[in-house]
Amino acid sequence: MAEQRENYKGREIILLTGAEALAARSDARVSGEQGRTADEPELTIDGKRVFIVRNSAGAYIASGFAFDPQPSPVDLAKKIIDYEEAGR
DSSP: OOEEEEEETTEEEEEEOTHHHHHHHHHHTOTTOTTOOTTSOEEEETTEEEOEEEOTTSOEEETTOOSOOBSSHHHHHHHHHHHHHHTO
């Protein structure tokens, strides 16, 4: 697929999908991710990787955050940014 970039509240969200996501994981040599496929997205916020998974209902959740699942990785990134901003 491709790379999607979006700025939200002054923060940069990058979503990689398809071969780009697989290549990013390979380039970073992320350990423990053997078996992940190209259809699994790679999400970063301001260059910081966010580990995400898709639950059985098809929504996305992020490791370390205990709020409701979101319908897309970009929506999840926005939720994380809102959460971090509220904590300041």
